[in-house]
Amino acid sequence: MIEQSKEQMEKNIKEFMKKHGPEGFLKLYLTEYLSQLVLSELRSKHNDLKKIDQDLGYIYHFEGKKIHSIKDDKEFRERTQGLCKEKANLILTRLKDDKKFTYLFENDASKLVLDNKELETMFIAKMHEIITELSESDEESG
Amino acid sequence: MGHSKRSQSVAKGSAYFTVKGKDGQQKQLKPEEIDIQQKIVMADKAIRICLPKLPDGINKAPIYYGISLGARFLIDTNNHGLDVALKNTSKRVVKEVVISEIVESTWDTLEEQVTERGVGRPLMGYAEGAYKSTMTRILNEGADAL
Numbered sequence: 001m002i003e004q005s006k007e008q009m010e011k012n013i014k015e016f017m018k019k020h021g022p023e024g025f026l027k028l029y030l031t032e033y034l035s036q037l038v039l040s041e042l043r044s045k046h047n048d049l050k051k052i053d054q055d056l057g058y059i060y061h062f063e064g065k066k067i068h069s070i071k072d073d074k075e076f077r078e079r080t081q082g083l084c085k086e087k088a089n090l091i092l093t094r095l096k097d098d099k100k101f102t103y104l105f106e107n108d109a110s111k112l113v114l115d116n117k118e119l120e121t122m123f124i125a126k127m128h129e130i131i132t133e134l135s136e137s138d139e140e141s142g
Numbered sequence: 143m144g145h146s147k148r149s150q151s152v153a154k155g156s157a158y159f160t161v162k163g164k165d166g167q168q169k170q171l172k173p174e175e176i177d178i179q180q181k182i183v184m185a186d187k188a189i190r191i192c193l194p195k196l197p198d199g200i201n202k203a204p205i206y207y208g209i210s211l212g213a214r215f216l217i218d219t220n221n222h223g224l225d226v227a228l229k230n231t232s233k234r235v236v237k238e239v240v241i242s243e244i245v246e247s248t249w250d251t252l253e254e255q256v257t258e259r260g261v262g263r264p265l266m267g268y269a270e271g272a273y274k275s276t277m278t279r280i281l282n283e284g285a286d287a288l
Contacts (some may be wrong), residue, residue: 003216004282006239010285012223017220019285021215028279028288029212032272033190033205037196041188041270083186087193104209109230112214114207114255123206135194 023092030088035081046111087134094130101126153261196265203256204269210253216280242280245274 004012016024095101100122103111111119196202212229218227224239232247249270256266279287 003240006224008237009241009244009281010219012281013216013219014222014281017216022217022287024288025213025216025276025280026209029208029272029276030205032275033208033268034192035269036268037192039190041192044247083189084266087189104213107217109217109221112210112217114210114240114252120203120206124202127202127205131193131196135190 012111021105021106023096026092026095026104027085027088030091031081034084036088038080038084090134091127091130093128094122094133098126202265204266206254207256208269208273211248212277215248215277241278244281247274248277249284 020027096105113119215227215231218230228244228247229237232244232251253266253270277286
């Protein structure tokens with residue numbers, strides 16, 4: 001990572017906000033969040049540690065007896081990010097459709113506070129609703 | 143070896159993984175026979191597994207905290223400049239205005255506030271990772287981050 005000057009960081013943020021706005025941040029954040037979940041799932045130990053060849057963590061890192069190449073790993077990560085981005089877009093579309101959450105897409109920080117219990121509760125309920133819907137449509141599409 | 147098409151079942155509890163080949167036939171493959179394309183299909187499968195696994199209630203709150211904090215910081219910087227945004231979002235004084243310090247100090251403020259609400263890891267950890275990675279990319283790459 002190349003360290004940026006304070007002026008450059010500010011310029012980068014303004015450039016990002018001008019082009020993508022708060023929605024761009026939401027998209028990137030949700031994509032990263034889902035990627036973290038997926039990589040964690042793939043690395044998790046589902047079975048007895050002694051039977052390592054049954055472990056998703058094992059096949060995530062290995063190609064036969066060799067660790068898979070940097071190129072393959074990069075491709076895998078990029079494609080996984082792509083899949084997560086698709087899901088993040090679906091979540092955002094549904095969030096945007098609900099007028100209660102319009103404030104998340106506006107250039108106004110006044111409602112973005114951590115101690116507003118009402119907004120937090122509404123958001124949690126909405127996320128639960130969206131995720132349930134997406135999971136059901138995933139099940140239907142096989 | 144044929145590539146799998148859509149998401150196929152990951153046969154947990156078995157030494158084999160069921161995938162569909164180009165000919166449409168299901169095959170049982172050992173882990174070492176699975177190529178990168180099939181791993182990608184497994185990533186797709188993993189998303190389907192992960193989403194319904196996200197617990198309900200307060201455990202979904204970290205997603206909200208990360209969104210609120212990050213969006214507020216970016217909007218404040220955009221409207222009033224970096225100094226004002228740091229003053230509004232970071233409780234402690236930022237010693238050095240560098241990316242890691244900005245990202246860490248803003249997240250620390252959030253963590254202080256939410257720990258007492260009983261939100262635990264690993265879900266808080268995913269939100270933290272997503273927040274830090276997103277903010278680092280925006281601070282570094284600007285509009286190209288997306």
